[in-house]
Amino acid sequence: MSPEAVLYSAGLCGLLTLAAFGYGAFYVGSKMLAVKLIYGAHGCYFIVAALAILIFLSTPLGIGWKILIVASAVVYAAVPPVTWRFLVKLHAPEEQHS
Amino acid sequence: MSTAEIGLYRSQKLALRYFTAAVILFGVMILFGFLSSLYYLHPSMLFKVFDFNTSKMLHIDTLVIWLLMALMGSIYWFLPKEIGGEIAGIRFAEIMFWAFCVIVAIVAVVFIFVQYGHADEFSLWFINQGRKYLEAPRWASLGIVAVLLTFSYNVIGSAIKRRKMTGILWVLCLDLIPLVLVYTDAFAAQTNMSVDLYWWWWIVHMWVESTWEVLIGCIMAMMLMEIAGTSRRIVETWLYIEVMLVLGAGILGLGHHYFWIGTPEYWLSIGGFFSALEPLPLLGMVVHAIYDAGSHHLKNTNTPAFWWITAEAFGNFIGAGVWGFMMTLPQINLFSHGTQWTVSHGHFAFYGAYVCGVIAVFYLARQKYTGIEHLHGKGWWWGFGLLNFGMLGMVMALLLAGMAQAFYGRAIGGSTLMAFTDASQNAWFVAGMWARTGFGVVFALGYVALVWDLLAIRKRLPQAAAVSSPEPA
Amino acid sequence: MDIQEPGFWRAGAISTTAVMIVVLIFLSINSSQAIAVGGSHVPDYSVINRQIGYRYDWTRREDVPVIGGPQPLFGKVYNEGQATALMNRAKLVIQSRNCINCHTFFGNGAYYGPDLTKSWLDPAWHQIFMPMTGAKTQEEAMVMFLMDPPKYPTWDRRMPNLHLSEQDAQAVVAYLKWMSAVDTNGFPANFGMQGEKP
Structure with a gap:
């Protein structure tokens, strides 16, 4: 891997994960604070998807790692909504009591 | 005894002592971290008197010890509430706290003033073992094993004595086994560097990225119940999920330390895969x-x-x-x-x-x-x-x-x-x-x-x- | 079973952990064979009597150590027993002098001094230290440096004198030579081969 490619690939991987963090935070924010924050979540996820495609097309990472990154970008889409639904369901009996 | 202390269990008073020691060592860690950073800017600083390796060693060792003390203190704090009374073997725990402090102080003095020894077993037993994070000489490592065993007895013995076994206590008790077991590698002196680092990573990774994660998961679960009034069903469900995910990814995540130490190539795939997840x-x-x-x-x-x-x-x-x-x-x-x-x-x-x-x-x-x-x-x-x-x-x-x-x-x-x-x-x-x-x-x-x-x-x-x-x- | 019930996740936690531990044990048994002295990745200690190189392997797509013909160390050929004794001593020197809190071995340790994984192959011994010490061979230059590092500084970050005896220093040199023959899956990349390969 060329010196430039090392920093480029690492930077994209870091940004992808950071955008996923933004997606998760905005998603929960939209549920708890203001519905409008969902646009932020969509924006962040768009960045996640775009970076995954960029990593796939423009970095010298092995094909196995590229597939793993694209697959994890797809899974990221599901993590916040699934976790959220699970948490609501988990807390439901207590909420009814109080 | 102050008026505030009257309402506390002895275990909680011990926890406060652990927290005090932890906070002091947190400060020592920062001090040596700052000093270590100065060598990069002024390489001649304290040359031949107090070199980088000693300063850096004190920085990382105090990190491990203060966090361990804080984690143990946290368990001592929440445990009486969890079992509904004073913990078993509190007197041993109190004695071992002071023993722990004395061990840390002696090791620090030896590190600062003796620094290193000759190439013999004596150095490994009494001065410095020279393995990152595990520099404490063997006698001190034996002391830490005694502290950990006492801590394990306090937790497991309390559950048995009170005939109470909650989900959190199960996780905690089971977590203590690897916590103590992997530490036994603290005495090894393998000639072959590949073998040395292979098992060294078991303790470093398994403590930091597995057993400690579970420990702090238990602490957070007990904390949420106490201060937020979250139900046991919820915190225990979440704790199990956390254990499943942390250990599910963390145990083979060990592989990301096995890329370059002389281990087979399959670790590149295994380590990369699990840490990417x-x-x-x-x-x-x-x-x-x-x-x-x-x-x-x-x-x-x-x-x-x-x-x-x-x-x-x-x-x-x-x-x-x-x-x-x-x-x-x-x-x-x-x-x-x-x-x-x-x-x-x-x-x-x-x-x-x-x-x-x-x-x-x-x-x-x-x-x-x-x-x-x-x-x-x-x-x-x-x-x-x-x-x-x-x-x-x-x-x-x-x-x-x-x-x-x-x-x-x-x-x-x-x-x-x-x-x-x-x-x-x-x-x-x-x-x-x-x-x-x-x-x-x-x-x-x-x-x-x-x-x-x-x-x-x-x-x-x-x-x-x-x-x-x-x-x- | 309901996913709201702790029991469901308890079963998940236990089974996941158990599976991972079993897999790790199997992998560790296999790895232990590979990393044992004389295993597929770690050479015998007597490799110190041979020439050692580091070349790019096109099939593995990484740098690999190349073991060449005879090259006695300190003008001597060590049998396996003598070589082992030398290595035992070297590792004691390395641990007792706390080398790992300035240097890295296989990239593990501290980052104040250079990585020692392939130090034996470092062109600096020939280009800088042999002229500086006046030694005739690389190993002699290494011993002279190790016995009194402040005497041969290359830049402002100097190595302190850790009071190594000549035998200690010779043992460490042998250890560094052996370590450079360990197959580290290509780490460090491009060592000493600036611009020579992809």
């Missing part, structure tokens, strides 16, 4: 943390603890998740491994995963100790702001320096002595090291503000005593 559950934990923050009333009873727990979820994701994923794929790690980039990740991950969490427990313990029903105020903000800002600045600076090293020293230069030298004199690297020291000062100021605020809570005691509960906290 790590951010996924961490994102779930961020969602959970924000959910908890919004739906519970922690914010209304202990504002600093609330913010430190929130900082932990965020810091854990960014430090372990973002910083980890950036450098974990083998093709990238080949160049980033063993540079200041690793240091950046290490600082951020330790801080996010543990430091923020145990500071939350410190605030909680101070609140209960002083009997204040609602802990708010503004003083805590200084510690919170400066520590977080200082850490963020340090890791950004180290990342800059590390990237310069990976780029110039590793990828271009080919890792030789001259490549290492050139990269270390590169303007980006030098700027990064200066910035790290500067933000280190900010972090140190944050520590002072934190200690100041924790102590200041006591000053509010006279007013608070009126509303404190006489029941054990």
Whole structure:
């Protein structure tokens, strides 16, 4: 891997994960604070998807790692909504009591 | 005995002693961290008197010890509540606390004044074992085993004595087995460096990325029940999920340390795969943390603890998740491994995963100790702001320096002595090291503000005593 | 079973952990064979009597150590027993002098001094230290440097004198030579081969 490619690939991987963090935070924010924050979540996820495609097309990472990154970008889409639904369901009996 | 101490179990008073020792060692760690950073700027400093390796060793060893003390203290704090009474073998635990302190003090004195010995077994037994994180001489490691065994007896014996076995206690008891078992590698002196590092990573990784994670998961579960009134069913469900995810990814995540130590090539795939998966559950934990923050009333009873727990979820994701994923794929790690980039990740991950969490427990313990029903105020903000800002600045600076090293020293230069030298004199690297020291000062100021605020809570005691509960906290 | 019930996740936690531990044990048994002295990745200690190189392997797509013809160390050929004794001593020197808190071995340790994984192959011994010490061979230059590092500084970050005897220093040199023959899956990349390969 060329010196430039090392920093480029690492930077994209870091940004992808950071955008996923933004997606998760905005998603929960939209549920708890203001519905409008969902646009932020969509924006962040768009960045996640775009970076995954960029990593796939423009970095010298092995094909196995590229597939793993694209697959994890797809899974990221599901993590916040699934976790959220699970948490609501988990807390439901207590909420009814109080 | 102060009026505030009357309402506490002996185990909780012991916890307070552990917290005090931990906070003091936290300060010592910062002091030696700052000193270590100065060698990069002034290499001739204290040359032949107190060299970099001793300073750095004291920095990383105090890190391990203060966090271990804080984690043990947290268990001693919450355990009486969990089992519904005083813990078993409290007298042994009290004796072992002082033994632990004496061991740490003697080792520190030997490290500072003796530093190193001859190439013989005597050095390994009484001076320095020379293995990163496990430098403590063997006699001291034996002492730490005794401390850990006593701690295990306190937890397991309490559950048996009270005939009470909750889900949290099961997880805790089972977690103590690997916690003690992997530490037995602290005595090894393998000639073959590959074998040495293979098992060394079992203890370093299994403590930091597995057993400690489970330990702090148990602590957070007990904390949420106590202060937020979350039901046992919920916290235990979440604890099991956390154990499943942490150990599911973490046990074979060990593989990301086995890329380059002489191990077979399959570790590149296994280690890369499992550590690439790590951010996924961490994102779930961020969602959970924000959910908890919004739906519970922690914010209304202990504002600093609330913010430190929130900082932990965020810091854990960014430090372990973002910083980890950036450098974990083998093709990238080949160049980033063993540079200041690793240091950046290490600082951020330790801080996010543990430091923020145990500071939350410190605030909680101070609140209960002083009997204040609602802990708010503004003083805590200084510690919170400066520590977080200082850490963020340090890791950004180290990342800059590390990237310069990976780029110039590793990828271009080919890792030789001259490549290492050139990269270390590169303007980006030098700027990064200066910035790290500067933000280190900010972090140190944050520590002072934190200690100041924790102590200041006591000053509010006279007013608070009126509303404190006489029941054990 | 309901996913709201702790029992469901308890079963998940136990089974996941158990599976991972079993897999780790199997992998560790296999790895232990590979990393044992004389295993597929770690050479016998007597490799110190041979020439050692580091070349890019096109099939593995990484740098690999190349073991060449005879090249006695300190003008001597060590049998396996003598070589082992030398290595035992070297590792004690390395641990007792706390080398790992300035240097890295296989990239593990501290980052104040250079990585020592392939130090034996470093061109600096020939280009800088042999002229500086006046030694006739690389190993002699290494011993002279190790016995009094501040005497041969290359830049402002100097190594302190850790009071190694000549035997200690010779043992460490042998250890570094052996370590450079360990197959580290290509770490560090491009060592000493600036611009020579992809």
